[in-house]
Amino acid sequence: MRPGAVACVFALMALFTGFSADQVRKQAAAPADAPSAAPLIYWSAGVETAEALKRAGIERIAAPPDKAEAWRGAGFKVVAAGQAEFDRREKLLTPRIAGRADVASATRRPWIDANGWRFARNPAGEFYYDLPQGKAAMAIAEAFAYNADAVLKIDPADLTEAGAMFAFIKNLTGENYPLVADIGVIDDKSPETGEVMNLLARRNLLFDVVAVPAPQFRVNIKLGSKEYPRVEAANPSEFAQKIRRRLGDENRSLRVYGTETVICRLTGDGARARLSLLNYSGRELGGVRLRLRGNYGRVEARAFGLARVEPEDFVNDETATEFSVPRLGIYAVIELKK
Amino acid sequence: MKRRTFVQLLAATPLASTIQAKGDAPKYKVVTPYKPAAMPGMPGPYPGKVVSVKSAKCLSEDGLKIDGEAVSEMMERGMRALAGDAKAIDSWRRFFTPDDVVGIKVNAGGRPWVVSSHEIVAETVRNLTAVGVKPQQIYIYERFQGQLDQVNYAPSLPEGVNIFAAERANARNDNQNYDPRVYVEADFFGEDDTRSNMMRLVSQKLTKIINIPNMKDHGATGATGCLKNIAYGSFSNVARTHNRGVSHTLSFVGALAAVEPLRSKTVLQIMDGLRGVWHGGPFAPTLKYVFFPRTIMFGTDPVAIDRLLLDVIDDERKRRGAISIWNRDEKTLDFNNGGDRDKDPNVNIIIREPGHVEYAGNLGLGIHDKREIEVKEIEL
Secondary structure: OOHHHHHHHHHHHHHOOOEEEEEHHHHHHOOOOOOOOOOOOEEOOOOOHHHHHOOOOOOOOEEEEEEEEEHHHHHOOOEEHHHHHHHHEEEEOOEEEEEEOOOOOOOEEEEEEEEEEHHHHHOOEEEEEEEEOOHHHHHHHHHOOOOOEEEEEOHHHHHHHHHHHHHHHHHHOOOOOOOOEEEEOOOOOOOHHEEEEHHHOOOOOOOOOOOOOOOOOEEEOOOOOOOOOOOHHHHHHHHHHHHHHHHHHHHHHEEEOOOOEEEEEEEEOOOOOEEEEEEEOOOOEEEEEEEEEEEOOOOEEEEEEOOOOEEEEEEEOOOOEEEEEEEEEOOEEEEEEO | OOOEEEEEEOOOOOOHHHHOOOEEEOEEEEEEEEOOOOOOOOOOOOOEEEEEEEOOOHEOOOOOOOOOOHHHHHHHHHHHHHHHHOOOOHHHHHHOOOOOOOEEHHHHHHEEEEOHHHHHHHHHHHHHHOOOOOOEEEEEEEEEEEHHHHHHOHHOOOOOOOOEEEEEEOOEEOOOEEEEEEEEEEOOOOOOOOOEEHHHHHHHHOOOOOOOOOOEEEEOOEOOOOHHHHOOOOOOOOOOHHOOEEOOOOHHHHHHHOOOOHHHHHEEEEEEEEEHHHHHHOEOOOOOOOOOOOEEEEOOOOOHHHHHHHHHHHHHHOOOOOOOOOOHHHHHHHHOHHHHHHOOOEEEOOOOOOOOHHHHHHHHOOOOOHHHHEEEEOOO
């Protein structure tokens, strides 16, 4: 079980005990097979707004300590979260396209603010979002996809959309597959290494954080080594490109075609896999093409906000499975079985 | 029965050094399950043959209005001269049967002044229906719906003709209308998405294609005519070939045009040269760089027509005192600055690659050597 999932379990247990997630973490050891928990909405309004939350289908919240008991009395599962809680947590970026890196160039690769690399770097971390209107559902999906312990301050206008996202992830089956990665990153906790992780994630170059070079990965990165001088990381985009070339596109566990605004997380146990697709573009995408190493015979897709989405145009060759997701909103989960 | 997938590997490096792109030429992985026709449409039955019909009457004196009757006459004379028939309908019948599903690849990028003109498109449709092709079997197509909406061909066409775009806009949100089984894969500048896929309309629905490009200058290719219109206009994710002053259009235009079934299905080239743009292309938002060749070219060989086009554009540029499309001086380069390029015809945003025409010739798409090109000129 990933440490990130453990963190979420702490948050879940906190709901029932009334302790903060941190207190729970200190008091309890998580069960090995516990399912991942959803992120938490921080709701600072009083209990008179309970109807709005119920209409949105939200039953669990984080609330200011002085209001927590009242919310519990109204039938909600509540984690008390004061300012100290947010001071302790790492603040995340609003997930979105932040602009175009090469705005006048023909390639026009968009710059994406995404937090997956932060979750990957610190699976036991505690995080929070402070979100503008329109971003709650995306942030919930992002945190859930990475099993992150995250509290979300949302715009009240997003309550319905947030509730819909919670309903969507509630219906996803639990999974505890190991992370699938092609690259090991030895984290020296430096900002440069963090930016390298950001750019790897951005390019769907799947990585895991390791303490020492791991033989299962084709590429292991340790900044400051002879192979990867720290000076090279001054241009993290070029550095990520160097890693990509060293790995070789043909050896990647995952390729994404037809978009440069979707970031994926892949877990799997060899026989089954789950692929989470996070679409940061803010627009519905059509015909996202995916190529996964391995020969999968059964592929099911669930896409948030859309009616049933059937993967199509399958191609299986000796090494990989390819298919298209005909429509993609902000979040989809693909379950694969061999 | 499962079709066999043919994988071709085209390496750009073996070609003559005179047409080498700047830096290393990319490798292309071409994936398509389609086999070539016995006689691929390009270069088709008339390799190296170009009929060029010029009419002073086709435009008003100021060039702003098109005379439909003059265009009809140019079309009739051009098609007859190309195929050698007494009646134009017989020439059209050489290319099309009533069973065909025909795509007309227009160019709507140079709106409003230099696009495939309503009159030529309408006359093409009229001839197809005369052959017996039903309007419902005709598809006017482009990549972007927004461009087609602005040009608005519908009022010029019979009811039932389809107007189709693969994407709503040039924003890379829509890929469902591209065929995931037909693509060219290449990594030009480290882009994440390394595939360019053929439109499903082209690979799966159409049986024949008529290509109606314009006479246009192009910042990356030098000039854009038959080859680029059919290649970049039938595949996704192609703008990635030029970046920061460097363009891989030299090899990619021909590589795409040669992919089956596009190559086999594209049977007729009608170059709309009523108006042209000699700088700032492929766009023509104002009349600043628009000129008036008053010409339509006909052929089946896109390379031969485009070889002539290179001279048309370059001659016009010389006449206006602008640098040649062959100029590779980096001092002219102000990359990624479209504003400066639009102000000054001696500014390039990319080192142009007019050698893409020769490259396509070397791929077998047509005749590039002018000494081997037979031009039949008709002046009305």
